[in-house]
Amino acid sequence: xxxTDWIGEPVNWVxxxxxxxxxxxxxxxxxAKNVVHSALYLVGALGGTAGLFVLLSAEFVAWVLVLVYIxxxxxxxxxxxxxxxxxxxxxxxxxxxxxxWPVALSVxxxxxxxxxxxESFEPTVLLGTGExxxxxxxxxxxxGRFVIPFEVxxxxxxxxxxGGITIARRDLTPVEEEERAAV
Amino acid sequence: xxxxxxxxxxxxxxxxxxxxxxxxxxxxxxxxxxxxxLNAVNINLIAFESMLATPQAIGQVFAIFxxxxxxxxxxxGLAIVLMIFRNRRSAxxxxxxxxxx
Numbered sequence: 336x337x338x339t340d341w342i343g344e345p346v347n348w349v350x351x352x353x354x355x356x357x358x359x360x361x362x363x364x365x366x367a368k369n370v371v372h373s374a375l376y377l378v379g380a381l382g383g384t385a386g387l388f389v390l391l392s393a394e395f396v397a398w399v400l401v402l403v404y405i406x407x408x409x410x411x412x413x414x415x416x417x418x419x420x421x422x423x424x425x426x427x428x429x430x431x432x433x434x435x436w437p438v439a440l441s442v443x444x445x446x447x448x449x450x451x452x453x454e455s456f457e458p459t460v461l462l463g464t465g466e467x468x469x470x471x472x473x474x475x476x477x478x479g480r481f482v483i484p485f486e487v488x489x490x491x492x493x494x495x496x497x498g499g500i501t502i503a504r505r506d507l508t509p510v511e512e513e514e515r516a517a518v
Numbered sequence: 519x520x521x522x523x524x525x526x527x528x529x530x531x532x533x534x535x536x537x538x539x540x541x542x543x544x545x546x547x548x549x550x551x552x553x554x555x556l557n558a559v560n561i562n563l564i565a566f567e568s569m570l571a572t573p574q575a576i577g578q579v580f581a582i583f584x585x586x587x588x589x590x591x592x593x594x595g596l597a598i599v600l601m602i603f604r605n606r607r608s609a610x611x612x613x614x615x616x617x618x619x
Contacts, residue, residue, distance in 0.1 A: 365538030
């Protein structure tokens with residue numbers, strides 16, 4: 336498939352637009368000087384990813400991504416930033432000074448991953464423009480063949496919930512414990 | 519659409535996550551970079567699902583598992599960051615050199 340054929344498909348225009356948004360937002364997540372901006376750019380990257388999932392006819396996963404990540408995880412991040420970095424604002428000391436090795440390593444990771452995925456897979460044409468994968472199929476798979484991983488993951492979530500509360504709660508001072516015992 | 523374009527985009531996102539992980543000093547920003555990397559993995563899973571078209575949508579199911587584990591990871595991670603901040607008044611990884619040899 337030549338580049339002219341590739342760009343001739345309208346779905347690839349959509350892909351290019353979304354992909355550029357995702358790449359720009361991802362780059363700003365790791366380079367922004369403001370912590371809050373960094374978290375908000377992650378919204379752009381994740382929203383673009385959800386768009387890509389819709390292109391690949393995975394609509395249920397796209398909405399799960401929007402609800403769980405953009406709805407919950409980003410809010411959690413913003414809470415974490417507000418608690419640990421108030422007042423939030425520009426901060427020059429956010430990055431390490433020496434950036435040569437990180438840049439070299441990430442470029443090497445990108446080249447290795449891109450090269451190996453091009454070499455390992457035939458340029459299969461994806462038929463993502465058809466109808467969406469039905470949520471019924473995903474649900475039956477989750478509660479059928481993958482019911483044990485599903486239960487394990489739900490247990491992991493429960494453990495994370497309990498663990499998060501236990502780690503983050505403040506221990507009572509001895510005076511407060513006495514006061515509580517007196518009541 | 520061919521499968522390579524998604525794989526290369528995911529590789530670029532993953533490399534950005536690696537860069538952020540190494541360069542950032544604030545723990546919250548390091549966690550954000552980890553999220554970026556997990557997101558790249560999700561793109562790969564969905565692209566492969568679209569390529570293989572498994573009868574049970576295995577790729578999508580595993581993407582949901584990855585999203586769930588990432589949510590749990592963020593919850594625990596931020597709880598630990600909160601605890602460190604409360605004890606050390608800092609969320610900077612350079613300051614956490616107590617157990618450094």
